[in-house]
Each structure stands twice: as C-alpha cells, then as structure tokens.
Amino acid sequence: MSSADKPTLRDILRALKTPNAWLLLVLGFSAGLPFLLTGATLGFWMREEGTSLTVIGYMGWISLFYGLKVVWAPWMDKVRLPLLHARLGQRRSFMLLAQGGVILSLIGMAAIGPTGNIWAFVAVTLLLALSAASQEIAIHAWRIEQTEGQAQEALNPTIYSLGYKVAAIVSGSLILIPADQFGWPATVTGLAALMLVGVAATLIARPSHAEALTPPVPYSFDTYVVVPLKSFFQEHAGLAWWVLATVALYRLPDYLIGPVAGPLYSDTGLSNADIAYVRSTIGLAASFAGVALGGACLLWLGVERAFWLGAVTGPLSNICFALMAAHPGDVTVFGGTLIIDNIANGIAETAFIAFLTRLTVKEHTLTHFALMYSAADLTGKLLKGFSGQIVDGLTASHGLFGAYQIFFIGTAVAGLPALSLCLILRQRGLFKTA
Numbered sequence: 001m002s003s004a005d006k007p008t009l010r011d012i013l014r015a016l017k018t019p020n021a022w023l024l025l026v027l028g029f030s031a032g033l034p035f036l037l038t039g040a041t042l043g044f045w046m047r048e049e050g051t052s053l054t055v056i057g058y059m060g061w062i063s064l065f066y067g068l069k070v071v072w073a074p075w076m077d078k079v080r081l082p083l084l085h086a087r088l089g090q091r092r093s094f095m096l097l098a099q100g101g102v103i104l105s106l107i108g109m110a111a112i113g114p115t116g117n118i119w120a121f122v123a124v125t126l127l128l129a130l131s132a133a134s135q136e137i138a139i140h141a142w143r144i145e146q147t148e149g150q151a152q153e154a155l156n157p158t159i160y161s162l163g164y165k166v167a168a169i170v171s172g173s174l175i176l177i178p179a180d181q182f183g184w185p186a187t188v189t190g191l192a193a194l195m196l197v198g199v200a201a202t203l204i205a206r207p208s209h210a211e212a213l214t215p216p217v218p219y220s221f222d223t224y225v226v227v228p229l230k231s232f233f234q235e236h237a238g239l240a241w242w243v244l245a246t247v248a249l250y251r252l253p254d255y256l257i258g259p260v261a262g263p264l265y266s267d268t269g270l271s272n273a274d275i276a277y278v279r280s281t282i283g284l285a286a287s288f289a290g291v292a293l294g295g296a297c298l299l300w301l302g303v304e305r306a307f308w309l310g311a312v313t314g315p316l317s318n319i320c321f322a323l324m325a326a327h328p329g330d331v332t333v334f335g336g337t338l339i340i341d342n343i344a345n346g347i348a349e350t351a352f353i354a355f356l357t358r359l360t361v362k363e364h365t366l367t368h369f370a371l372m373y374s375a376a377d378l379t380g381k382l383l384k385g386f387s388g389q390i391v392d393g394l395t396a397s398h399g400l401f402g403a404y405q406i407f408f409i410g411t412a413v414a415g416l417p418a419l420s421l422c423l424i425l426r427q428r429g430l431f432k433t434a
Helices: 009-016 019-032 040-048 053-066 069-078 084-112 118-146 149-174 176-182 184-194 196-204 221-235 240-250 252-267 272-300 302-316 318-326 331-358 362-384 387-413 416-427
Strands: none
Touching: 009 149, 019 118, 019 149, 019 196, 040 053, 040 149, 040 252, 053 118, 053 252, 053 362, 053 387, 069 118, 069 221, 069 362, 084 118, 084 184, 084 196, 118 149, 118 331, 118 362, 149 176, 149 184, 149 272, 149 331, 176 184, 176 272, 184 196, 221 240, 221 362, 240 252, 240 302, 240 331, 240 362, 240 416, 252 302, 252 318, 252 331, 252 362, 252 387, 272 302, 272 331, 302 318, 302 331, 302 387, 302 416, 318 331, 318 387, 331 362
C-alpha cells in the first residue's frame, strides 16, 4: 500500500460511524466466548478434576470441528433456512441457529461435567465446537460483505478482534473467579446466558448488501460445492496451494500451546485468583494494545507488511511461556508473559483475518473464508492434540518444568516454515494481485 493509497483520517472516522462496524464488537464477543471451552479453559477445568495431560490433549481434538467447517460451509453459503431466512436473511439466520446450538451445548456441559458420563460430555462438547465454528464463519461472511474500502478493511477485523479478545478474557480468566466461588457447572451456565448478547446483536444487525442482491441458487452438488471451491483456485491461479499452506502454518505456534497453557498455570502453583486478576488487568490491557497495534499496522503498513510482522511476533512470544516454566509461581514473570503474548498475538491474529478477507471473493464469501480458515484450524487443532502427550513424555527425563520449557521453545521454532512461505508468496506476486 503506497502512501497515496492509505486511508485518510476522514475515511477512518467515516468507517467508525457505521453502525454495523460496532455490532462487530458484540458479534466478536459472541464468537470468542465459547472458543476456549473447547481448548485452554476446558483443559484447566479438566486438570482441576485430576485429568491427565494426555487425556486433556486428546480432548483438544474436539475443536477439530473448527477445521472441518469447510465441509458444511457451502451449504451455509447457499441453503435458505425455513422461517429464519425470510426474517433474518442468509447470514444472520445461520448466526442465530449456531448461537442456539452454543447455548444448549454449554448448558449440557455444565449439567454433565468432565467427571460425569465421559461420552455424553464429549458429545455436548462436540456440539459446542460444531455450533461455535458455524457461528464464527457466518459472522465473518457477514463482516466481509459489509466491508467497503481500505479503512473498513483494516478496522472491521480490528473491532471484531477486540470483541473476541474481551470474550477470551471472560471465558479464559474471569471465569476462574466464579468457578472458585460457585463451581464450574454454575459458571458455564452463566456463559450460556452471556451468549444472549450475541443473539441480540444478530437480531439488530441488517442483512449484508451482497446477500440482498444474491438470487436463490437451485440445489445441486456442483453449484453448492464444486463451483465455489473451484472459483477459489481460479481466482488465485498458481498460488492457491501456496496460500493454503501458508495459512495452515501461520498460527500453528499459537494453536500448539492451547491445550497445555492452562495446565501450566495450574502446575506452576499460581492460584485461580492470581491468574484471573493478572489476565483480567494486565492481560486485558495487553490484548487491547495488541489488537489496536494490529489495526494500526494494517492502516499504515498495509496487509502485506502487517502479515509479515505477525508471522515474526506470534511465534517469538511462545518463548515467554518457557520462561514461566523456568520461574514457576512467579507472578511478575506471568504478567510479563501475558503482555508479550497478547500484544504479539493481537497483531498476528488481526493481520491474519485481514489477509483472509482480502483473498475472499464475495460471491462465495463464506465458502472461501471457511476453506482458508479450515486449513489453519485443521492443521493446528490436529497437531495440538499431541501437545499434552509430548509434555508428559518429556517429563520422565527432564522433569515437569523442563518438559514445559523444551515444548514451548519447540513451538516457537514451528513458526519458521510460515515465514518461508510468506517470502514465497511475495516472490510470486500474491500481494500485487490481491
């Protein structure tokens, strides 16, 4: 992006005045609220119940539904839901349906618990992952179809990410306070009630301009699945597989630490109160700073440079978790880790979403976005299932904290292939044509 192409202050203010832009703050919150209940918070809950890291790691595979959403995305792109479509339109009808699934599954998880019938608990957690993944891509499709101009291209992902980060603090940190006082079942039920703010935002939002102009498509496997997927490879001829490989590895270091980050906090001796306090104060401020810096990078550096920056900062922050393991129970080190990790990943995630948005064709918005995000989710969530097993396996020879240190340093090294692929995309001219 040249200086002449940069959005002006007037462009930015005009974009911020758009009502739908601020609904993204609430919708981002709704999308982020259930996410950690299939990952780190679920691991923390299960660890408190005495579950081994290996089993916790395997439970992380439940979130593979996030990586499989490309399987049902084409139907969400085209199928019109009875009753709901007439009232809400294509995107919001699926958003509402998915939000209902999230609420029911959270209530089910609270009722059963990890020490109850394990297969029933797995079933409702699978429903949560399916519903949460569907809600997320429906919101992204609505967001992309609302995006007009470079100011909104930078601000919409930023505002969405801010809401997502707030939800991550609520479901990943603040949740520990009521969990201590009232127990996990009551607390998880409370999260189900919080999902109603997302329902309200869905009902208030207006249909996107693109979907209002899209005529109904007669059902066939070719028109629903083949044509949308084929159009992605045609749009990015010669680069499509490179793009998918890049997005598959870009956020891998962050995915890998997911199942064991919560157990690390617990194993280092930090109390729930300390974890909740530090994450909801220092961590929250750092999350906002990271997302804001990500948005600033998109506005002033452009998508390419911001994407490069995120590929560097994201993996490096993982080393801080190794330092936590080297200083168990040190609240200062814990706070420093959260600052660096939240800022680095705020930049990386915001740039990542903007990158996917730019490569999406609006005629097949949801399918294209789901295809690229599935490449990232499927790779990361499949491999992260082994995280707990790796730490358990290293513990016998290196001790628990030595195992944690080796593991987190290894996850930082796992970010190097994505950097190489970014270079290949640049050399092949992707950003000149995007």
